[in-house]
Amino acid sequence: MDRQQLLEELERIVGHDGIRHRPVDLLVYEYDGSVDGAVDTAAPTAVVLPRSTDQVSAIVKLAKRADLPVVARGAGTGLSGGAVAQRGGIIVSLTRMDRVLDVNLLDRTALVEPGVINLELSDGVRDQGLFFAPDPSSQKACTIGGNVAENSGGPHCLKYGVTTNHILGLEIVLPNGEVIWTRTAQDGYGGLDLTAAVVGSEGMFGIVTKALVKLTPIPAATTVMLAAFGSLDDASRAVTSIIAAGNLPASLEMMDNLTIQAVEPAYHAGYPMDAAAVLLIESDGHPVEVAESVEEIEALCREAGATSLRSADTAAERDLLWKGRKMALAAMGRLAPNYYLHDTVVPRSRLPETLETVEAIARHHKLQIANVFHAGDGNLHPLMLFDRRKPGDVERILEASHDLIHECVRVGGMLSGEHGIGTEKRGYMTLVFSESDLRAMAGLKEAFDPDQRFNPEKVIPTGYMCGEVKQLHLQAMQQQHGIVPV
Amino acid sequence: MAVSLVDLVKHGYSGDDVPDDDLLRACVHCGMCLPTCPTYRLTGQEASSPRGRLWLMKSVADGRLDLLDPEFDEQMYQCLNCRACEAVCPSGVHYGPLVEAARSQLEQHRPRPLWQRVRRRAGLNFPFSRVSRMRAMVNGLRLYQRVGLSAALRKTGVLRLVRLETLEAMLPPIQEAPLVSGKESWNPPLVEDRIDLFNGCVMSTVFSNVNRATGRVLAHNNVATAVPATQQCCGALHVHSGMMDEARKLARINIDAFAGDGVSPIIVTAAGCGAALKEYGFLLKDDPNYADRAARFSGRVQDVTEYLAARDLVPPTHDVRATVTYQEPCHLAHAQRIIAQPRKLLAQVPGLEITEMKESSLCCGSAGIYNIIRKRMADDLGDRKAENVVATRADCVVTANPGCHMQLRTSLKRNGSEMPVRHIVEILDEAYGGPVVGSKATNA
Numbered sequence: 001m002d003r004q005q006l007l008e009e010l011e012r013i014v015g016h017d018g019i020r021h022r023p024v025d026l027l028v029y030e031y032d033g034s035v036d037g038a039v040d041t042a043a044p045t046a047v048v049l050p051r052s053t054d055q056v057s058a059i060v061k062l063a064k065r066a067d068l069p070v071v072a073r074g075a076g077t078g079l080s081g082g083a084v085a086q087r088g089g090i091i092v093s094l095t096r097m098d099r100v101l102d103v104n105l106l107d108r109t110a111l112v113e114p115g116v117i118n119l120e121l122s123d124g125v126r127d128q129g130l131f132f133a134p135d136p137s138s139q140k141a142c143t144i145g146g147n148v149a150e151n152s153g154g155p156h157c158l159k160y161g162v163t164t165n166h167i168l169g170l171e172i173v174l175p176n177g178e179v180i181w182t183r184t185a186q187d188g189y190g191g192l193d194l195t196a197a198v199v200g201s202e203g204m205f206g207i208v209t210k211a212l213v214k215l216t217p218i219p220a221a222t223t224v225m226l227a228a229f230g231s232l233d234d235a236s237r238a239v240t241s242i243i244a245a246g247n248l249p250a251s252l253e254m255m256d257n258l259t260i261q262a263v264e265p266a267y268h269a270g271y272p273m274d275a276a277a278v279l280l281i282e283s284d285g286h287p288v289e290v291a292e293s294v295e296e297i298e299a300l301c302r303e304a305g306a307t308s309l310r311s312a313d314t315a316a317e318r319d320l321l322w323k324g325r326k327m328a329l330a331a332m333g334r335l336a337p338n339y340y341l342h343d344t345v346v347p348r349s350r351l352p353e354t355l356e357t358v359e360a361i362a363r364h365h366k367l368q369i370a371n372v373f374h375a376g377d378g379n380l381h382p383l384m385l386f387d388r389r390k391p392g393d394v395e396r397i398l399e400a401s402h403d404l405i406h407e408c409v410r411v412g413g414m415l416s417g418e419h420g421i422g423t424e425k426r427g428y429m430t431l432v433f434s435e436s437d438l439r440a441m442a443g444l445k446e447a448f449d450p451d452q453r454f455n456p457e458k459v460i461p462t463g464y465m466c467g468e469v470k471q472l473h474l475q476a477m478q479q480q481h482g483i484v485p486v
Numbered sequence: 487m488a489v490s491l492v493d494l495v496k497h498g499y500s501g502d503d504v505p506d507d508d509l510l511r512a513c514v515h516c517g518m519c520l521p522t523c524p525t526y527r528l529t530g531q532e533a534s535s536p537r538g539r540l541w542l543m544k545s546v547a548d549g550r551l552d553l554l555d556p557e558f559d560e561q562m563y564q565c566l567n568c569r570a571c572e573a574v575c576p577s578g579v580h581y582g583p584l585v586e587a588a589r590s591q592l593e594q595h596r597p598r599p600l601w602q603r604v605r606r607r608a609g610l611n612f613p614f615s616r617v618s619r620m621r622a623m624v625n626g627l628r629l630y631q632r633v634g635l636s637a638a639l640r641k642t643g644v645l646r647l648v649r650l651e652t653l654e655a656m657l658p659p660i661q662e663a664p665l666v667s668g669k670e671s672w673n674p675p676l677v678e679d680r681i682d683l684f685n686g687c688v689m690s691t692v693f694s695n696v697n698r699a700t701g702r703v704l705a706h707n708n709v710a711t712a713v714p715a716t717q718q719c720c721g722a723l724h725v726h727s728g729m730m731d732e733a734r735k736l737a738r739i740n741i742d743a744f745a746g747d748g749v750s751p752i753i754v755t756a757a758g759c760g761a762a763l764k765e766y767g768f769l770l771k772d773d774p775n776y777a778d779r780a781a782r783f784s785g786r787v788q789d790v791t792e793y794l795a796a797r798d799l800v801p802p803t804h805d806v807r808a809t810v811t812y813q814e815p816c817h818l819a820h821a822q823r824i825i826a827q828p829r830k831l832l833a834q835v836p837g838l839e840i841t842e843m844k845e846s847s848l849c850c851g852s853a854g855i856y857n858i859i860r861k862r863m864a865d866d867l868g869d870r871k872a873e874n875v876v877a878t879r880a881d882c883v884v885t886a887n888p889g890c891h892m893q894l895r896t897s898l899k900r901n902g903s904e905m906p907v908r909h910i911v912e913i914l915d916e917a918y919g920g921p922v923v924g925s926k927a928t929n930a
Contacts, residue, residue, distance in 0.1 A: 020531065023494075024557040027545055028538040033516045049530055076532065077517035095530030115530070117521055140574070141518050330576035337577075338514060389511070 001066045003045075010048055010090075013058045018096075020047040029091050032076040032083040033138070035340045037394040038401075039081035039424050044071065044091040051096050053171060053179055053209040060207065061177035063090050069456050070175070072203045074115060074146035077138040079341075080422030082149060082202050086457040092207055094145050100124060101210070108215045109168060114145025114208050118152075121213070130215040133160035136418065137329065148208050151200030153418035155251040155325070156282075158376035160216060162418065164199040171210035172198060175449040183212065197444065202420050203455040205448040219284035222250070223294050224318045227301040228275035228308045232256060232371075235277035236352040238304035239375045242281070242297055243348060249297065252376030253280040253325050256355075259372045259383075262331040269324030272308060279375065280325050282318075328372045329383070335368065336385035340397045342404060346413035348378045357407045358382050365400040379417035380408065406431065421459045429461045438464045497553040498546060503590035503730050505543050512579045513540045519571035519581075524849040524867055525564055533561050536571035536581055543588050554596055562588045564863065566853035567726050568816035569761075573823060582821060583768060589728030610727060610855065614719045615736065617687050621664045624691035628660040655899075656857070656892040658692065658907075665694040668715025672701035678708040681793070682744055684754045684763065687719040688888040693755075699915035700755050700790055706918045707800050711753075717743040722762035722817075725769065726854050737766045738776055741783045752786045753793055755911060757818035757887035758854065763787040764822065789818060790911060791886060795827035802917030805837030810913065811880040812840065813871070813894060814847045815887035828886060828910050835917045843883075844874045852893035868897030875905065882906050884913060 001009075010019050020026065023043075030041040045068060050056045063070045069089030076083050085091050098115035105128055112121060118139040122131040134147055135154035142152070148170065153162040160166075169183030172194075182194035198205050229235040235254055242252065255263070255278050260271045271278050279301070283293045298309055312318045332339050346354045355371065358380070362369040373381040384400055386393040405415065409431045416425060429438065442464040448454075499505065519536040520526050526535035533542065539561050545551035551558060565585055572581045598606075613620045667685045681704065689697055701711045717740050721733035740763070744752055754760035767781035788796075812832065818824045825847075832840050851857055851867030875883050875898065883898075883905055885891055894907045 020533075022557065024542070024551060024555050025533060027551060028532040028541050031515050031541070035514070075517050075520055077520075093530065093532070098530070120521075138516070138518065141520050327576075333576065333578050337512065389508075 006062070006066050006068075007046060009062050010046060010059065013055055013062065014048050014050050018049045018051070018055075020049075021045075029073070029093075030084070032073075032078045032081060034079050034081045034084070034422070034424060035338075036388065037398065038340060039084060039422065040086070042084050042086050042088065044085035045088045047091045047093055049093045049096045053173065056092060056173045056207055056209050057177045057179055059090065059092060060173050060175065063453065064175070064177065064451070067451075068453075070207070070453055071455050072145065072149070072207045074143035074149075075117070075138075075141050077142045078146060078150060078420060078422065080150075080416070080420040080424040082420050082422040082455070082458060083146075084423070086423055089453075089456075094143070094207075094209075097209065098143075103128075103215075105130075108217070109212055110215055111210060111212050112144055113210060114143060114148070116144050118142050118144060118147060125215055126218070129218050131218055132213060133157075133166055133216045134163045137326070144211055144213065145208050148199050148211060149201065149203050150418065150420040153374070153379070155253055155374060157418075158252055158374065159248050159250045159284075164196060166214045166216075167195055167199055167211060168214055169212040170195055170198055170208050172206040172208055174206045175451065175454050179209070200420075201448075202422060202459050204445055204458060206454065219250075221287040221290040222282060222284040222313075222318060223290050224312045224321045225279075225281040225283070225294060225297060225301075226271065226310045226312075226321055227279045227281065227298075227306045228272045229277045229279070229305060230307050231276045231305075232355045233352045234305040235279055236355060236375070238279060238301050238306065239351060240348050241300045241304060243376060245296065245300060247283075247293055247297055247300075249293070249376060250282040250284045251280070252282075252374070254278070254371065254373055254375035255280070255325065255328060256371040258335070258368060258370040259328055259331075262334050262370065263324040263328050266331045266334060267320075267323050267327055269320050270310065271324055275307065280321060325372070332370065332383055332385060335370070336387055338388045338393075339370075339383045339385050340401065341381050341383045342401060343379060343381055343417045343419045344405060344408035344413050344415060345377065345379045345417040346408050346411050348376075350411040350413070351375065351378060354380065354408060354411055354413075358404065361400055361403050361407070364403070365396050367396065367400055369400075374417065377417070378413075423458060426457075426459060426461050429459070435464075495549050495552045497595060498549055499553065499591050501591070501594050503587045503594075505547065505584050505587040505591070507547060509580050509584055510540065510544050510547060512577050513537065513544075513575075514577055515541065516576060518574055518576055522570040522574050522848075524566055524568060524570070524851070525863065527848075528863065528866055533557070534564060536565075539565060539585065540579065540581070543584060546588075553591060558588075559592055559596065562592060564860070566816070566849050566851070566856055568849040568853060569820040570816060570847065570849065573820040583765070586725050586728065586730075589726070590730045591728070593728035606727070606729075609858075610723055611729065611732060614687055614723050615732065617667070617685070617690060617718055620687040620691050620719070621666070624660060624664060627657060628663075631657075631659060656896045658892060658895055660692055661695040662698065663694065664691045665697045665713065666690075667713045667717050670698070670701070670713060672705040672711040674705040674708050674710060676708045677710045679751075679797075680710045680712065681751045681753045682746060683711050683713045684720070684740075684744075684752055684759060684787075685713050685717055686754070686756050686759050686888075689756045689759070693888050693891070693909065696755055696909040696911055699909075699911045699920055700753070702920045703794070703911055703914045703918060704753070707794065707797060709797075712746075714743045714746060720759040720762045721769075722758050723854050725762060725765075730769070733762075734769060734773070737769055737780065738773075741766065741776060741779050744783060744786075748782070750786065751788050751793055752783070753788055753790050755790050755886070755909070757789060757815035757822065757824075758889060760787060760789045761817035761821035789822060789824055789827075789886070791818070791828045791831055792822070792824050794914070795830045799831065799834050802835055802914065804917050804919045806835050806913060806917050807837045808881040809839040809841055809879075810882045810884045810908075811843045811875060811878040812846060812910075813843070813850060813875065813883055813885040813890060815885055815890045816847075816849050816853070818886055819847045828884075831910060831914060832884065835913060838913065838917075841878045841880050843878045843880075845870070846874075850890050850893045850897065852887075852889035854889055857889075857893050857896075864893070865897075865900070868893055869901060872897040872901040872903060876901065876903050880905070882908055884908055884910050886910050
């Protein structure tokens with residue numbers, strides 16, 4: 001199939017308005033939210049913007065006939081290169097499938113299309129006393145489809161769980177164009193749980209075209225505590241003891257002094273400027289239960305050496321305390337023009353030594369690293385500050401990343417808590433997974449997508465798929481379709 | 487791997503107003519701006535988003551895209567320049583100045599067909615470069631509305647023939663004679679502060695009643711108002727259209743006109759003008775004679791709501807029994823980040839109920855002259871806005887910018903609503919017992 005024929009057939013499916021194919025149109029689909037240097041940009045062969053499951057299915061069948069890769073894309077806010085068409089092919093942009101199809105207040109579920117924006121789903125059901133619990137930092141912009149692909153988390157996933165805990169069923173267009181619903185396993189009818197397999201599969205198993213999601217009741221009472229500490233070590237010990245004592249805060253976040261220096265002058269959230277670290281701890285639930293847990297958590301913080309403690313019960317006070325945390329990444333602009341962050345996860349008990357290691361890595365590479373992270377589940381977010389205009393800065397950042405990941409893995413950590421592997425961390429997969437582990441993953445991938453058509457070159461490193469000879473073939477196809485590597 | 491356009495790229499940035507490279511590269515393409523962008527919300531396509539447009543601007547700078555590629559022109563001008571993206575950008579990208587510079591590049595380098603040049607001169611540069619011309623036009627229009635010619639002409643279809651029906655339908659009933667700069671002032675018995683009113687071209691003519699209401703409201707608050715005589719149009723529409731030299735000319739005239747004591751606050755009743763005046767410092771940064779003066783001028787500029795909310799309002803004396811909803815002008819909420827002040831003022835009006843609409847900070851589609859040159863996109867946004875306004879069941883929608891005012895009025899009408907539109911100052915004026923204007927009967 002030549003390029004002209006491909007475009008004509010795509011147009012027949014999605015209409016003239018639903019396809020982008022000129023070089024200038026493709027330029028803006030070269031990137032996602034990933035950091036330059038950590039993820040290479042790449043242009044697709046064409047971009048389509050379908051409006052229905054049927055259109056998605058027809059596109060996928062056509063891609064199979066044309067033997068082209070398929071990459072699904074939501075808002076393109078991902079941080080690991082998941083929405084970049086590394087091997088060219090067709091980007092299926094789901095931004096026009098953005099309807100909330102049904103809200104069932106009795107069952108507390110919503111049936112949504114993949115392009116619905118995370119926060120707007122919550123906003124739409126707030127008056128009914130409900131919300132969609134996964135709350136990644138990008139929740140104002142990112143879509144449910146993207147959340148499913150990356151199994152996104154957020155500050156509140158400590159108590160409420162990550163995306164997979166909030167998905168009841170998915171409508172998926174499989175790589176052969178067939179449409180299936182994965183609902184049955186969740187309904188308790190038995191069978192294999194395909195929902196669990198698809199959530200977090202980073203677009204490698206198919207394209208989600210509808211999601212049945214769980215809505216969570218807004219808790220009756222919420223208290224946010226701010227505890228300041230004289231050392232990172234004290235703060236880390238407080239984290240460990242809070243969880244070890246059997247508490248389950250809605251969220252448990254840590255910010256170090258460098259972060260406080262960036263945030264407090266900008267937002268006046270009331271964080272003590274001289275604290276080595278602050279913990280932001282949110283407790284929610286029944287008012288009596290919350291009061292009890294606040295008391296216990298405060299006692300544990302004091303025991304760990306907290307230098308000051310504050311708590312906020314009203315929405316306005318809580319919002320102010322949270323604002324500093326939520327705007328922390330934005331405020332980094334006050335310290336440096338760019339940052340690169342990883343989201344490795346370490347066991348909570350290893351937090352103190354890991355934070356020391358991070359400091360050592362910063363010193364070694366002469367970098368500033370700010371720590372602002374989901375301490376409750378050991379999910380680090382070391383923000384490496386740099387200025388990409390300075391020669392050598394990007395390289396130093398990548399070297400420091402390398403050290404950081406190795407150190408986290410050494411203490412029993414994992415590569416990513418919520419940002420996904422994509423192409424960004426694909427090269428590190430062999431650090432944490434054995435050959436057999438990776439072959440098992442590759443086997444699952446091949447069961448869904450024997451042609452290796454969906455989001456090629458993501459997650460599973462080279463050498464584990466039996467279809468890898470095909471990649472050369474795909475490359476040849478791209479050239480045939482008029483995309484010339486620079 | 488990247489799309490190779492290099493062979494085709496013949497034109498890059500050159501000359502004046504090249505988009506600042508450091509500003510451009512501040513964008514790390516995180517995508518947080520996407521949901522705030524009206525054109526992205528309507529199209530769902532990346533090129534119509536702030537991030538996409540910045541990437542295109544970068545691509546031109548990198549020699550990967552031709553400045554004169556028609557799609558580049560299309561995207562730079564499809565943008566409403568509402569700057570909602572700027573207000574949410576974690577990296578603090580100054581999007582407004584960048585898109586304006588890109589437009590200036592297009593105007594300098596892109597040969598435009600004769601009819602487009604004529605239309606720009608006639609439609610933009612002619613009326614908006616001299617307030618006297620605007621005044622003459624509006625006086626004519628006022629007469630035209632008064633003698634009932636409007637209804638008569640509409641019936642004949644002549645307007646459609648000369649393609650002026652959009653413009654004609656937007657025009658609200660002009661209530662008062664133009665306010666001529668230098669001819670009127672307000673001097674309360676007790677004077678705590680003195681301000682210079684920026685009169686504006688549309689505000690001093692079509693909405694002269696609002697500027698007069700401003701004088702009265704300020705007088706009730708013991709503030710004396712002067713209207714410096716030689717001031718002209720602010721030049722915002724020129725900046726938005728890439729006509730930087732014309733804009734700079736107007737800026738210099740205004741800086742001279744407001745030289746006065748050099749410290750009095752310059753009070754503005756149009757959000758669009760205010761945003762432009764606050765950026766004179768940037769506009770004239772390379773002019774050795776005016777750079778410093780421009781920066782000082784910009785430092786004096788305040789929106790009328792910003793100024794009043796910062797003072798302790800003298801308690802209004804009259805109840806205004808109505809429920810209003812507030813539409814945030816983009817150039818107030820996003821470009822000037824004035825969000826709380828208008829609401830604070832409305833909350834001080836006795837008897838007034840405020841109800842918030844959905845998406846109050848999403849552009850209504852006015853965007854200067856956008857609703858005239860890109861009617862379809864503007865109408866889609868206007869319809870969306872009208873739906874959100876009507877859903878509040880308010881008696882009246884309040885705003886603070888003439889473009890939004892006219893667009894709201896037209897959009898509501900098109901969607902079958904007779905809800906009146908008023909400037910926030912009109913509500914305050916009524917609360918101080920000023921002339922009661924804009925009741926449903928006279929302003930619908």
